[in-house]
Amino acid sequence: METTLAQHIVTDLPQVTALGIIIKAIIILAVISAIAGFGTYIERKVLAFMQRRLGPMHVGPFGLLQIAADGIKLFTKEDIIPQNANKFIFMIAPIITAATAFIALSSVPVFPDFTIPEFIPLLGGVFVPSIASDLNIGILFVLGMMAAGLYGPLLAGMSQANKWGIIGAARTAVQFLSYEVVTGLSILAPIMLVGSLSFVDFNNYQQEGVLSWMIWQQPVAFVLFLIAGFAETNRTPFDLLEHEAEVVSGYATEYSGMRWGMFFIGEYANMITISIIASIVFLGGYDSASMFGWLTIMLKIAFFFFLMLWVRAAWPHVRPDQLMWLCWKVLMPLALVNILITAIVMMV
Template identity: 80%
Template sequence: MIHEVTWVGAAVKALIALLLVSAVAGFGTYIERKVLAWMQRRPGPAHVGPFGLLQLAADGIKLFTKEDFIPQFSNRLIFSIAPVITAGTAFMALAAVPIFPDFTFPEWIPLLGGVFVPSIASDVNIGILFILAAMAAGLYGPLLAGMSQQNKWGIIGAARTAVQFLSYEVVTGLSLLAPIMLVGSLSLVDFNDHQAAGIGSWLIWQQPLAFVLFLIAGFAETNRTPFDLLEHEAEIVSGFVTEYSGLRWGLFFVGEYANMITIGILASVIFCGGYSDFLFIPGWLMMGLKVSFFFFLMLWVRASWPHIRPDQLMWLSWKVLMPLAVVNVVITGIVMMAIG
């Protein structure tokens, strides 16, 4: 049964995505601290509220009331725009991301009764490309931030942003190319439907290499630990966020956590079956579980692995991952031709 997507449905979905992801992105900071603490034999935030759950509120109050500081010799306009770019593009990417399966509001709800809510706010047929493009544009945030603040750590952070972007972007595209060839579409809904037949049809079994490559590139895209070159405290103070404080600083981190969730959603939709029902578990819960796993994986890796130098990142991306991705694409193509 094909439902017609009305603008109300799309707006509801956009609202759900926005609220959900911004709430989860905030909550993610709490989860990150807790998980990192457990992995380092600490209890983590424990004093504010039950189990430290209200730590989030305390942080919010701190960020809101902090002095909003713009350095004297910085480029004020660009300095103010940069955090908005990061947060804005992170949420823009969500426009083409399926978060939950589609559903229809029951009739008894006033106003919204009977409205069909699609799984994606805007199911453009170039979904993956759009998401990648939006997330790539998000890297302008750190770049502009680092260049506008007239701080040598900021400049180094900006330079590393450019280096990191030019390194991983090729790997992301090429690693996704093989699954795209298998499915024959760029729309994430098609990806989901392609893997609807159960756990055996997940693309991760057909494309394990592409999955690993995509995860590595995703870690680089979200500046997570093996590749957190842009703001590595031990080397360059805070990199591009050295001069930021208060809400502007907070915007960078909302953007970063939203990106982490987007990468988690992409990995679960493209490789791990998406939002289809699994045994008795409903689709929306399954999606939540998968995204939580990928989110947890990022924290887990952060607690376990050291980070690498920029030259090692470039070496890894250009000399190891990119050839592997190309080989993967070629082999996939040959196998697809052979099977016909």
């Protein structure tokens, strides 16, 4: 039933052209990169207020121009490659992180769809879709692509001939193998309820007001997915890969300039992707019927982004063995029990 509804909506929309998708890809790249820069400012300000500091204050009003100053510094800083490093792998590792983060964004709905007005020369009348590539297995693709993004830190750590880097890479592998199971299993229960892997079907499943949101039916899955999402984006309390107090900077120890910046942009893009998935799967997504559906999902995404900063300010980070204990002995059994109960309820 949901699939027919989705097909109905899809056939009503104007034709999606290659030009529209290219425009969409450029919009995603430009806007998400800009948000990543702005996100650093927000993060520093939020952390500062929670820790009773002022944060960036001196450059521009409220320290807003700090973003520009940081950007200029990142772009103009010398790109140092260590002498004994495996140079080729060292150079492509940050690109893997940034590229996979943006590829993952290609199949989630980012911004509402719109048609470029006719009066603009060349591009007038082109329909720009909400999802750049509307796969009907969107969720799996996004999770798989984000998992592939962990090759960035892994290769970076192994190629740089630095002991801290190797420890960071080993921690990357440990963290990946631990949380990946939880991510998949936690999101399996909502998938069973909806009976589809498409983001559009998830959105349509939750259109009858706040009470139809998935979070009320699957609270356990929601919490598990959030925890795994924090591990997936290397946020505190799971930032084992580059925890300064223990391993200098982990996989990023030897990086400088724009290559380090690419790791950063990838991390922020991944945070936004996780926020989008959590908003659509568990918090009702965008309300396609009302005028301000796009605004509600923006607010939800902003809330999850804020939650990540909030948790960073509030919690210390865990040790690697605590992470493994948490993922394998607590979260995975919980996710399995959750799936079993969901299946039994659905059968009865």
